[in-house]
């Protein structure tokens with residue numbers, strides 16, 4: 001799409017791309033595919049082609065709850081139909097020390113569902129299948145980005161093939177725009193020394209899949225325990241639910257080491273047997289949870305950060321991938337405004353985008369931080385206020401409708417961020 005630009009003498013014309021996407025996870029793969037479908041010449045790099053295997057209970061351990069706005073994006077990219085998406089129409093939120101709960105129901109906003117649960121592995125695999133099949137995308141699936149250098153009207157990327165000696169020569173490619181989607185420990189962010197605010201959540205997550213006696217019936221459960229929230233999300237079989245249990249690091253290590261029977265009993269009791277007894281548990285993964293916000297989403301000319309490269313959220317609201325997909329939608333909107341043949345990395349193009357993405361991320365990071373603090377306190381006054389608040393929300397149809405609409409990506413806060 002771009003007109004030819006003067007090239008660095010070590011780079012051949014085939015190595016010049018309109019857009020280089022660094023990282024082909026959920027967010028980068030969606031961004032690369034959508035940009036190519038819009039006619040841009042795309043380079044997509046990752047350390048390896050993503051591979052996944054179902055766990056013992058037949059599902060991926062990593063799952064994401066996606067909003068209707070994210071579904072629309074995945075539909076447009078042609079990957080929605082291939083997913084075994086599990087719709088959930090009901091959500092119950094309650095806490096260890098409270099007497100009340102909030103029930104959210106899709107019918108309250110005249111919808112059939114609040115969202116869908118997707119397994120990460122199959123979703124990334126579908127995106128990659130389409131990336132591979134698209135003629136306008138160069139995929140390099142064994143390349144690590146090791147350097148970035150401003151070139152002549154382009155950004156030069158220094159790449160090292162995985163497994164090469166450290167002293168081996170780096171290869172190069174050039175792009176007019178570099179989009180970093182290389183995750184929470186983004187190499188692009190580090191190479192450019194982008195300052196970040198990192199907030200230790202004090203939590204580790206324990207992720208797994210459980211089989212329960214009662215069917216989930218399309219309900220997502222979230223219980224705020226004193227040492228962190230426990231979420232049970234409906235899985236592809238009526239008796240399978242995926243688990244994200246945020247908790248103190250020592251508790252996560254202890255629970256990961258429990259025998260299967262002991263773990264099943266402990267999680268059944270922690271969830272107040274909302275799905276009856278727990279019969280089986282899959283592999284348990286434990287990892288630290290940090291929140292992070294980059295100082296800028298356009299930290300250098302011709303460079304953008306999206307997805308977890310720009311901000312990382314506590315998984316308690318299931319928003320990280322949804323916000324990443326919002327970045328992607330916003331990126332497509334901006335690209336769509338450029339006249340044909342325009343330079344997608346030209347000065348000034350991304351200022352408003354970067355501001356919007358950061359404001360939206362700041363808000364969500366702050367809300368997640370506040371929620372976690374409020375729910376982990378055992379101060380009796382705060383407990384009373386919390387119960388009162390939960391009761392008020394549950395009894396106010398208007399307030400509940402607003403909360404649901406925001407969570408679905410359909411409220412004014414979410415919509416205002418993408419345009």
Ligand SMILES: Cc1cc2nc3c(=O)[nH]c(=O)nc-3n(C[C@H](O)[C@H](O)[C@H](O)COP(=O)(O)OP(=O)(O)OC[C@H]3O[C@@H](n4cnc5c(N)ncnc54)[C@H](O)[C@@H]3O)c2cc1C
Pocket residue numbers: 022023024025026027028045046047048050063064065066143144145146181182183184186187188205207244306307308309315317318319320321322323324
């Ligand atoms: C337990 C848990 C539960 C969650 N649940 C939800 C949920 O219900 N809903 C939701 O919306 N979100 C959820 N999230 C968040 C969501 O999973 C993330 O926000 C999302 O996966 C981030 O995607 P990404 O593509 O930005 O980054 P990643 O998935 O981390 O992808 C980054 C990619 O970059 C590649 N890469 C890294 N370094 C380099 C390099 N130097 N060169 C080339 N490539 C590189 C990596 O190999 C990887 O493929 C959850 C997160 C956790 C931890």
